[in-house]
Amino acid sequence: MQFPPLPRGKNSEDTLKRRKILEETLKLKFRHLTNNSLSAEAASKNIENFIGVSQVPLGVVGPLHVKGQNARGAYYIPMATTEGALLATVNRGCSVVTASGGATCRIIRDEMTRAPILRVDDIEHGIKVINWIGRNMETLRRATAKTTSHGELVSAEPYLSGRNLFIRFSFATGDAMGMNMATIASQQMCDMIEKKTGAKTISVSGNMCTDKKAAAINYIGGRGKSVLADVNVPESVVVEKLHASSAEIAEAATRKNLVGSAMALSMGFNSHFANMAAALFIATGQDAAQVVEASMGMSIAESTDSGLYFSVRIPSLEVGTVGGGTGLPTQREALEIMGCAGSGKSPKFAEIAAALILAGELSTLAAQSRGELAAAHSSLAR
Numbered sequence: 001m002q003f004p005p006l007p008r009g010k011n012s013e014d015t016l017k018r019r020k021i022l023e024e025t026l027k028l029k030f031r032h033l034t035n036n037s038l039s040a041e042a043a044s045k046n047i048e049n050f051i052g053v054s055q056v057p058l059g060v061v062g063p064l065h066v067k068g069q070n071a072r073g074a075y076y077i078p079m080a081t082t083e084g085a086l087l088a089t090v091n092r093g094c095s096v097v098t099a100s101g102g103a104t105c106r107i108i109r110d111e112m113t114r115a116p117i118l119r120v121d122d123i124e125h126g127i128k129v130i131n132w133i134g135r136n137m138e139t140l141r142r143a144t145a146k147t148t149s150h151g152e153l154v155s156a157e158p159y160l161s162g163r164n165l166f167i168r169f170s171f172a173t174g175d176a177m178g179m180n181m182a183t184i185a186s187q188q189m190c191d192m193i194e195k196k197t198g199a200k201t202i203s204v205s206g207n208m209c210t211d212k213k214a215a216a217i218n219y220i221g222g223r224g225k226s227v228l229a230d231v232n233v234p235e236s237v238v239v240e241k242l243h244a245s246s247a248e249i250a251e252a253a254t255r256k257n258l259v260g261s262a263m264a265l266s267m268g269f270n271s272h273f274a275n276m277a278a279a280l281f282i283a284t285g286q287d288a289a290q291v292v293e294a295s296m297g298m299s300i301a302e303s304t305d306s307g308l309y310f311s312v313r314i315p316s317l318e319v320g321t322v323g324g325g326t327g328l329p330t331q332r333e334a335l336e337i338m339g340c341a342g343s344g345k346s347p348k349f350a351e352i353a354a355a356l357i358l359a360g361e362l363s364t365l366a367a368q369s370r371g372e373l374a375a376a377h378s379s380l381a382r
Helices: 012-026 086-099 123-135 137-145 179-197 216-221 235-242 246-263 273-284 288-294 329-337 346-369 373-380
Strands: 058-067 072-080 103-114 117-119 152-161 164-172 200-203 224-234 297-303 307-317
Touching: 058 086, 058 329, 058 346, 072 086, 072 273, 072 329, 072 346, 086 224, 086 235, 086 273, 086 346, 103 179, 103 346, 117 179, 123 137, 123 152, 123 164, 123 179, 137 152, 137 179, 164 179, 179 200, 216 307, 224 235, 224 346, 235 246, 235 307, 235 346, 246 297, 246 307, 246 346, 273 288, 273 307, 273 329, 273 346, 288 307, 297 346, 307 346
Parallel strands: 058 103
Antiparallel strands: 058 072, 103 164, 103 224, 117 164, 117 200, 152 164, 224 307, 297 307
């Protein structure tokens, strides 16, 4: 079969031409992917070769009570997924957290990273380059400021191995997730370092960032927003809503999330952070590939005198409320449901996201401790 080239334009006429070529070449008739409210012009900053929309079912959970420094009160939270039973179990977790007085959430670090790889002549040259960077941080900050009005260089951490010099730049990126911002600023600084030191930039990303891959450096040091959340659940609420005891949930968390993950050498000491993160990311226009980093983290359950203490640590939650896909029509409406659309809302959104992961993690762990997981999927997801 001959496959003709597709037109590369960004307007509606080019979109219609692409659809026609595909339908005629593949003997298909599109009825659903063309049925949407998104114009080619609106999508042009987010995708090339646009032909339509792949629709994902969208639901809400909540209300979920959040006690953050930026998010305070009850929220309905949109989630987009094709996994039956997910919203049901998360919604149960929301009711447990809310009945227990809400989830306390705190952002403890907020920096996006990019780590270029430079080739140096030898170790001595590498150390000279490192020393030059250390002496010229203000110069590098000014170079960053020329590329963005929102980003700011926070630090530059060097890692030298033989002739390979990695510089892990960290940036404050405001309300944007900030990956593009960090990349452009890093390239600007690499150009300056090359001219001043003779080092050669091999790639603006040297994989020590680390972007869209599971990595210990992100698990330990964080990337994007590092967020903590916890809740104290009274024993009466545990029994009534989770159909388990605090001791059972705590044992399951220890043996599954901690021992089991350690046995597997997993970087995710949790039940399913990725499920909540992915559904929220898709609903709100985040970079879905960065669910990889969001999946890394730890959930801890402890049986106490009054009930259950439950917490999550999410070291690498890379989210924003401006830029990327957040301005697309349905994604913006999803952010508006939480009051998180636009500037000044990124910290609030991160706290709500952490509370959502906490709620979903707690509910699923309880279901697993009581042998209810398979039954839930059998009744809701088949």
